[in-house]
Amino acid sequence: MKKSDLVSSSFWLTFSFLVAGESYRLGLGNFRGPGPGFLPFVASLVLGVLSLLLMVQAIHRKGEEKEVQEAWSQRGNWEKIVYTLAALLLYLFLLEKLGFLFCTFLLVIFLLRVVETQRWPVVIATAFSATLFCYILFQLWLKIQLPSGILGIYP
């Protein structure tokens, strides 16, 4: 846990400095009339102090490295996460341009074929039924306006 704790505590320490600075800019007010920056400032101080504490704890700790190394070495499947995330970002970018039906269909195909390696019949069948199911549930039943995009066929 030592190395990962050092990394994460440095991150939070930096983050707390930024928040403290921004909170100060918002105006701390005084104890009689606390301003909008008061609570975030206090919370960022707490976060900063605790990050320091965690950092000190990590530096003084020896051994027990094994457990965590195991957690980090299970990274056999990290490509899957990267692929999924990339697909999601692309989905976010294209959803309003290409429309819900088109994007969703492609997303499910990608997830099943590239992230998992399913056979094409399974992929197409699942993508088709999942898209249709969501469309019926959200658009038709719950009356949520999903982006129609280029396939502007539905009302």
Added chain:
Amino acid sequence: MEVLSGVLYGFSVALQPLNLLYCFFGVLIGTLVGVLPGFGPAAAIALLLPSTFHVSPVAATIMLAGIYYGAMYGGSTTSILVNIPGEAASVVTCLDGYKMARQGRAGPALGIAAFASFIAGTFSIVALTFLSPVLANLALRFGPPEYFSLIVLGLTILAYLAGGSMVKALMMAALGIILSSIGMDIISGSYRFTYGFLVLSDGLGLIPVVMGFFGLAEVFSNLEEKLGREILEQKIKGLLPTCQDWKDAWGAITRGSLLGFFLGILPGGGAIIASFTSYAVEKKLSKHPEKFGSGVIEGVAGPEAANNAAAGGAFIPLLTLGIPANPVMAILLGGLMINGLQPGPLLIKQAPDVFWGVIASMYLGNAMLLILNLPLIGIWVKVLRVPYHILFPLIILFCLVSSYSLNNNMGDVTIMVFFGVAGYLIKKFGYEGAPLILALVLGPMLEEALRQSLIISHGSFAVFFESPISAGLLVLALSLLILPWITHRRPALPSEA
């Protein structure tokens, strides 16, 4: 008498066909969510919240509550048959439940889990029925300083009981409070940390954050780990426990119910902690502690009773104080507020149909769950066979569409994906999501209580120690913070809601 007429009124609400239907939907979905590993009640309730916008607040709350306590039933099925907890509160059920199943006693294990859940669930609802009006009355006397101290205590208890490092849990609580201050400041009217993003002007939405943390982040973790599961191929027979089983389990169920209920009420407590504590207590009290872990029925009955009792108990702080005890209750609170209701001591007067209707529906829901989980167990075993590669695109899809449907814009979807990635990384580095979520909800209440208190007292912090209730709560919180440093130990529990 007031309670009795309240309960009767509640049943008249809960028995209306539509509400009854929503109660059934709730417990059905709850059982499903409980059975499916890698998908818990918090994510499920967040995902389904948008779909309740067009029904009455009573029906919506009845359904969402049903998902929560229904998941407690379903979770045990997966633990016993597959040795993977369907949700976190059933982790300990694996220890003895799966061993029982390996010995060919899957039937009695599932049976006692369902009966223990029913008994404890019903007990906690009865206690909820009688205790909450009293507490609501008491809470009417709470002013801003008392609320402030109570919220501080709640966050401290959560950090104290959280799995892993307490420092990290407190850090997540602090981060949650920082995140909760995003958006317009109610008192001064100025915008904080929005940086021109329109979607942040109303504050960071709880629902997309929860979907990210407990939905998408879970998918990422599962994709990485590859869930291997082996379903026990055996005929499940003899679901009704024998007289000997009952004799062995009875004490555990009683203790589990009481323990679970009181741990459930605690702000920051909840079903997960209750189930672990019950297992530890049973092991300690047992005449044969060495047999725990080899398939003893007490090891299933106690924790299963405890997690159900806790699920009932957790409604008390929400309904009477307006303070959620755990992330699931936090989402329910969000749901009530979207429907224009303010949970708290006034709820019982302002919306008696919600207050009593939900309580009464829980009696009915528990009875439905017993039927769903005993005679129909075969269906759930089939559900367990749905492969994860079919399940995860659906979970992702639901997270995307549900978060879009909140406000019909891409902002919430972006927040959901962001917190999905952040949640995955945070867990990877050994932090927990629950304190962050709870602090995110409690943050605005904490800030309002703090600033009002200071305005009342003209800037003197003594106001928090002048009332005995507030002082008592703060002293308790402080001692929980200091205690682990002195004794170098605190109950270590595995993580996640």
